[in-house]
Amino acid sequence: TPSTEATENVRLPLRPELEGLEPYGAPQLDVPVRLNVNENPYPPSEAVVADIAAAVVEAAHGLNRYPDRDFGTLRAELAEYLRVESGVALGPDQIWAANGSNEVMQHLLQAFGGTGRAVLSFAPTYSMYPEYARDTLTAWIAGRREEDFSLDPGYAVAQIAAHRPAVILLASPNNPTGTALPLSTIEAICEAAATTGPAGADGGPTASVVVVDEAYGEFRREGTPTALDLLDRFPHLAVSRTMSKAFGMAGLRLGYLAATPALVDKLRVVRLPYHLSAVTQAAALAALRHRGELMGQVASLRAERDELVTWLRGHGTQVADSDANFVLFGVFEDRHAVWNGLLERGVLIREVGPAGWLRVSVGTPQETAAFKAALEEVLGW
Numbered sequence: 001t002p003s004t005e006a007t008e009n010v011r012l013p014l015r016p017e018l019e020g021l022e023p024y025g026a027p028q029l030d031v032p033v034r035l036n037v038n039e040n041p042y043p044p045s046e047a048v049v050a051d052i053a054a055a056v057v058e059a060a061h062g063l064n065r066y067p068d069r070d071f072g073t074l075r076a077e078l079a080e081y082l083r084v085e086s087g088v089a090l091g092p093d094q095i096w097a098a099n100g101s102n103e104v105m106q107h108l109l110q111a112f113g114g115t116g117r118a119v120l121s122f123a124p125t126y127s128m129y130p131e132y133a134r135d136t137l138t139a140w141i142a143g144r145r146e147e148d149f150s151l152d153p154g155y156a157v158a159q160i161a162a163h164r165p166a167v168i169l170l171a172s173p174n175n176p177t178g179t180a181l182p183l184s185t186i187e188a189i190c191e192a193a194a195t196t197g198p199a200g201a202d203g204g205p206t207a208s209v210v211v212v213d214e215a216y217g218e219f220r221r222e223g224t225p226t227a228l229d230l231l232d233r234f235p236h237l238a239v240s241r242t243m244s245k246a247f248g249m250a251g252l253r254l255g256y257l258a259a260t261p262a263l264v265d266k267l268r269v270v271r272l273p274y275h276l277s278a279v280t281q282a283a284a285l286a287a288l289r290h291r292g293e294l295m296g297q298v299a300s301l302r303a304e305r306d307e308l309v310t311w312l313r314g315h316g317t318q319v320a321d322s323d324a325n326f327v328l329f330g331v332f333e334d335r336h337a338v339w340n341g342l343l344e345r346g347v348l349i350r351e352v353g354p355a356g357w358l359r360v361s362v363g364t365p366q367e368t369a370a371f372k373a374a375l376e377e378v379l380g381w
């Protein structure tokens with residue numbers, strides 16, 4: 001690399017709001033027990049690996065060509081997956097997908113956010129949300145959650161009326177707290193949001209787009225609903241899902257959403273052409289063919305999660321209700337010391353969320369046992 005004075009002294013025209021910022025991401029440390037980014041601890045079986053490999057070989061023969069820009073087959077299979085998982089019938093034109101649900105939500109803000117517009121969410125919540133806002137020049141407004149991380153519907157509706165956001169982001173189950181929203185709260189928000197968006201091109205009212213981020217949806221407890229059930233009532237609702245968590249395919253990078261065909265059509269305008277590579281599409285389709293097996297671990301992960309919550313509470317620790325594959329627990333005077341003590345014992349968790357709280361992902365029974373043993377040592381239980 002050249003190191004002349006000219007190259008060293010160049011001042012790049014960085015957007016002022018990016019000055020001094022670091023790229024987002026949890027530390028990727030090489031430790032025996034990694035429970036820090038809410039991954040599925042179970043790798044795909046040999047049969048799944050073989051099928052994905054064969055599908056990628058097949059796709060490789062055509063890599064001189066651009067991929068299917070509208071990925072119709074993949075959209076149809078994702079719709080079929082949602083039908084089986086949630087009992088909600090959707091057409092392929094109601095599905096959108098991208099490289100992780102992060103990119104799906106960035107598409108939403110590219111289409112509906114922008115200069116002079118705002119995105120509203122309720123903190124503590126997923127820490128990428130303000131970054132989507134920043135990167136799409138959309139104003140970020142963080143409302144608050146209650147002490148128990150629930151959301152007061154009356155308060156949420158008042159915030160919507162006050163800020164008239166273009167987009168409302170609701171993570172349910174929420175990260176980092178694990179708490180899900182009752183359907184009645186999402187309904188109240190959708191009703192309030194029907195005419196609270198920024199003025200349309202003709203000066204008339206628009207809706208705020210309500211995004212329910214169900215990245216952890218499949219881990220919901222018995223009786224916790226999915227917002228997919230509301231799609232036929234609210235044309236300004238989008239429900240985002242991902243193959244990264246329950247499906248155990250975080251490395252694949254495939255997120256998707258369900259909404260009306262009209263809303264999906266707007267996202268097609270802002271996506272980069274061919275954003276989903278032929279390799280991604282082929283691998284995702286192969287993985288979806290094995291959905292039964294890949295989803296087979298979800299029930300045991302849920303049971304492990306509930307058991308972990310009970311165990312932590314049994315030790316007098318505060319634990320947020322969890323409908324996800326992770327648990328937020330606390331409150332520690334020096335959470336960094338606890339995090340570090342665990343790391344010294346080969347267990348990596350996440351220092352995230354409100355002051356004093358820590359988040360641990362649900363691993364295999366062996367990993368959970370290692371976490372418990374390490375925590376007992378660190379806290380002298």
Ligand code: PMP
Nearest residue numbers: 100101102126175215242244255
């Ligand atoms: N939403 C929430 C609430 C998340 O926690 C995550 C992953 N940490 C995502 C979206 C993004 O996941 P992906 O891009 O892998 O689909």
